[in-house]
Amino acid sequence: MSDRPTLRTVAAEAGVSHQTVSRVINADPTVTEAVRDRVLSAMRLLDYRPSAGARALASGRTEVVGLVLPHNPGFAFSNDHLIRLVQGADQELTTRGYGLLLSTREVPDDPSSAYRRFVQRRQVDGLLVEAGAGGESLTVLRSAGYPTVVIGYTAEDLVSVHPDDEGGAYAVTQHLLALGHRRIAVVNGPRENGLAMAARLRGLHRAFADAHRDVPDDLMEHGDFTAGSGYAAAERLMARADPPTAIFAFNDGMALGALRLLRAHRHALPADVSVAGFDDTEAADLVDPSLTSVSLHSVDVGRRAARILLDLLDGRAPAQREHVMPSTLKVRASTAPPGAAR
Amino acid sequence: MSDRPTLRTVAAEAGVSHQTVSRVINADPTVTEAVRDRVLSAMRLLDYRPSAGARALASGRTEVVGLVLPHNPGFAFSNDHLIRLVQGADQELTTRGYGLLLSTREVPDDPSSAYRRFVQRRQVDGLLVEAGAGGESLTVLRSAGYPTVVIGYTAEDLVSVHPDDEGGAYAVTQHLLALGHRRIAVVNGPRENGLAMAARLRGLHRAFADAHRDVPDDLMEHGDFTAGSGYAAAERLMARADPPTAIFAFNDGMALGALRLLRAHRHALPADVSVAGFDDTEAADLVDPSLTSVSLHSVDVGRRAARILLDLLDGRAPAQREHVMPSTLKVRASTAPPGAAR
DNA sequence: CGATTCTCAGTGACCGTTCACATGACAGTG
DNA sequence: CACTGTCATGTGAACGGTCACTGAGAATCG
Numbered sequence: 073m074s075d076r077p078t079l080r081t082v083a084a085e086a087g088v089s090h091q092t093v094s095r096v097i098n099a100d101p102t103v104t105e106a107v108r109d110r111v112l113s114a115m116r117l118l119d120y121r122p123s124a125g126a127r128a129l130a131s132g133r134t135e136v137v138g139l140v141l142p143h144n145p146g147f148a149f150s151n152d153h154l155i156r157l158v159q160g161a162d163q164e165l166t167t168r169g170y171g172l173l174l175s176t177r178e179v180p181d182d183p184s185s186a187y188r189r190f191v192q193r194r195q196v197d198g199l200l201v202e203a204g205a206g207g208e209s210l211t212v213l214r215s216a217g218y219p220t221v222v223i224g225y226t227a228e229d230l231v232s233v234h235p236d237d238e239g240g241a242y243a244v245t246q247h248l249l250a251l252g253h254r255r256i257a258v259v260n261g262p263r264e265n266g267l268a269m270a271a272r273l274r275g276l277h278r279a280f281a282d283a284h285r286d287v288p289d290d291l292m293e294h295g296d297f298t299a300g301s302g303y304a305a306a307e308r309l310m311a312r313a314d315p316p317t318a319i320f321a322f323n324d325g326m327a328l329g330a331l332r333l334l335r336a337h338r339h340a341l342p343a344d345v346s347v348a349g350f351d352d353t354e355a356a357d358l359v360d361p362s363l364t365s366v367s368l369h370s371v372d373v374g375r376r377a378a379r380i381l382l383d384l385l386d387g388r389a390p391a392q393r394e395h396v397m398p399s400t401l402k403v404r405a406s407t408a409p410p411g412a413a414r
Numbered sequence: 415m416s417d418r419p420t421l422r423t424v425a426a427e428a429g430v431s432h433q434t435v436s437r438v439i440n441a442d443p444t445v446t447e448a449v450r451d452r453v454l455s456a457m458r459l460l461d462y463r464p465s466a467g468a469r470a471l472a473s474g475r476t477e478v479v480g481l482v483l484p485h486n487p488g489f490a491f492s493n494d495h496l497i498r499l500v501q502g503a504d505q506e507l508t509t510r511g512y513g514l515l516l517s518t519r520e521v522p523d524d525p526s527s528a529y530r531r532f533v534q535r536r537q538v539d540g541l542l543v544e545a546g547a548g549g550e551s552l553t554v555l556r557s558a559g560y561p562t563v564v565i566g567y568t569a570e571d572l573v574s575v576h577p578d579d580e581g582g583a584y585a586v587t588q589h590l591l592a593l594g595h596r597r598i599a600v601v602n603g604p605r606e607n608g609l610a611m612a613a614r615l616r617g618l619h620r621a622f623a624d625a626h627r628d629v630p631d632d633l634m635e636h637g638d639f640t641a642g643s644g645y646a647a648a649e650r651l652m653a654r655a656d657p658p659t660a661i662f663a664f665n666d667g668m669a670l671g672a673l674r675l676l677r678a679h680r681h682a683l684p685a686d687v688s689v690a691g692f693d694d695t696e697a698a699d700l701v702d703p704s705l706t707s708v709s710l711h712s713v714d715v716g717r718r719a720a721r722i723l724l725d726l727l728d729g730r731a732p733a734q735r736e737h738v739m740p741s742t743l744k745v746r747a748s749t750a751p752p753g754a755a756r
Numbered sequence: 757c758g759a760t761t762c763t764c765a766g767t768g769a770c771c772g773t774t775c776a777c778a779t780g781a782c783a784g785t786g
Numbered sequence: 787c788a789c790t791g792t793c794a795t796g797t798g799a800a801c802g803g804t805c806a807c808t809g810a811g812a813a814t815c816g
């Protein structure tokens with residue numbers, strides 16, 4: 073078993089002190105070029121690789137950030153928004169030399185939860201926590217005292233980043249109103265996602281108010297973000313005495329479910345009923361009719377959250393506590409004036 | 415700045431030696447119950463949390479596994495199969511108390527690549543490497559000498575896990591042949607994914623051979639797994655003098671693109687042209703007509719790979735070098751006998 | 757030209773665990 | 787009752803970096 077070389081092995085090989093080798097590794101500018109070269113070639117010769125553990129122990133920093141998705145894995149990895157968040161965080165962290173330690177699951181006492189991983193051991197420098205489902209995980213993790221950035225909405229006194237849900241919903245509603253729709257139904261998300269969904273409802277109400285119209289008060293259903301729940305919600309909506317002419321689902325999955333119900337019931341789309349979604353997933357552009365949706369630019373949100381956290385770790389406090397990232401309405405084929413010929 | 419308590423702080427509080435505290439943490443059965451209780455309450459009192467860094471340094475194990483997706487992030491996080499792989503690995507690792515350190519990107523010299531992260535520092539105990547795009551990353555990572563499990567196909571002498579691509583393609587082809595199709599076109603993946611795509615072609619050829627039919631030799635196009643490339647490939651195929659009656663795309667994205675082209679050209683689906691995909695993504699079930707596809711059970715593949723790696727880390731060598739996980743044909747509405755009334 | 761500063765490299769302690777081994781108490785044995 | 791073995795716990799040295807100082811020689815300055 074050939075033991076891995078250490079700082080001191082390299083130092084001996086290069087004829088310098090171990091501290092000098094450390095300096096070379098950390099790109100200390102005070103090291104002479106000649107010495108640096110000598111050390112570098114010694115490192116190469118011995119195939120030296122620093123031990124992250126030792127570095128973490130000595131410096132107190134692991135250069136790893138934890139990303140907590142407090143959802144069950146099946147949901148977390150199916151949700152386009154969450155995945156994009158991971159993507160954005162990954163991109164930012166990787167380019168800044170940090171690692172990304174992933175953690176799904178909610179239950180704090182589950183021995184395999186984020187709690188055990190991040191709080192009970194000290195393995196990360198900071199935490200990125202998705203706050204979608206609310207839940208207690210945030211408070212639990214907070215107690216660990218890590219520098220934390222929340223992705224989503226939080227009542228706690230933490231730095232947070234979230235997309236402009238209100239503005240997105242405003243844009244959709246305004247778009248539908250402008251097309252001439254009045255009976256606009258909402259397929260809301262699950263009640264646990266309170267703050268984000270509330271923001272969207274605010275946007276919707278504001279758009280109605282700005283258009284001097286009343287929000288139809290009987291046209292709201294709840295789903296759980298799955299296509300199946302969107303199908304069921306649409307079914308209930310279309311069964312009403314006075315059915316909606318437009319369905320605004322609070323995510324694309326449910327919107328696609330609604331689309332499927334409408335097709336199954338032989339409605340002409342979008343002539344009979346317009347449908348709009350939220351999240352602008354890839355599927356939105358692939359279905360027929362393609363789905364009008366709100367892009368949350370989730371990758372950017374994830375990236376921004378990571379950037380703020382890294383700044384925090386570097387001691388730079390963010391300018392504001394709450395960061396709102398712009399969202400964009402993508403108008404596609406699933407929305408049209410009510411009764412429009414196809 | 416209140417310093418975090420260490421093993422010795424806890425030991426002092428509980429009136430035992432630091433080693434005893436360590437034993438309690440590691441659930442050493444030789445510790446008396448009375449002592450254990452005393453230590454545990456001291457830990458609780460002081461809000462003690464072990465330092466992962468110190469532990470890693472002393473024990474040589476980090477309890478973290480690296481997962482390398484050698485693709486650019488935009489692709490990696492859009493590909494359903496890859497995401498499911500991550501999900502499966504995450505599930506298995508988390509339940510076994512391991513962490514999952516993610517790494518995308520290909521280029522080995524990119525300072526922010528897997529190379530820097532895993533090879534240059536020693537931050538993980540083992541590696542899970544997706545081999546889809548082939549490329550040199552595998553050889554580079556191999557040089558690091560980590561216990562490694564490859565997800566996908568590899569020519570190297572490494573333990574690997576992959577879905578039954580050949581069987582899946584065989585099932586699709588057999589299905590199409592049984593429906594009466596003869597002119598079956600293939601939308602192949604990018605040439606970099608050589609080994610996986612070759613396996614699928616083998617399955618296709620075997621199905622034709624078993625049915626005593628010849629593979630139409632003019633009906634193959636290449637795409638890059640995006641819907642756009644599937645659209646383009648279908649366009650080229652349908653422009654032929656003798657167009658296919660069925661299109662078998664080697665992933666769902668391209669199949670959905672093909673579907674879109676066919677709809678745009680006002681073909682009746684699936685009466686005029688049948689379409690089948692690969693991967694059984696969520697979208698396959700959401701489009702109209704719903705897409706016949708092959709489920710690779712990617713979550714299981716990821717989970718299995720993780721399990722094998724953990725066994726490897728525990729010193730248990732796997733029984734075989736190559737593990738093939740079953741795949742399943744999901745017949746949906748996009749395939750029908752040629753010329754069938756809708 | 758001596759004193760002072762600056763630059764570059766070296767020294768030794770320390771971070772918080774685990775590991776290998778030592779020790780002490782106590783029970784069982786001849 | 788001394789002797790050995792076993793079990794529970796203690797002791798001190800790694801592990802491989804970083805940090806705070808120290809020191810030697812060159813450069814700067816009055």
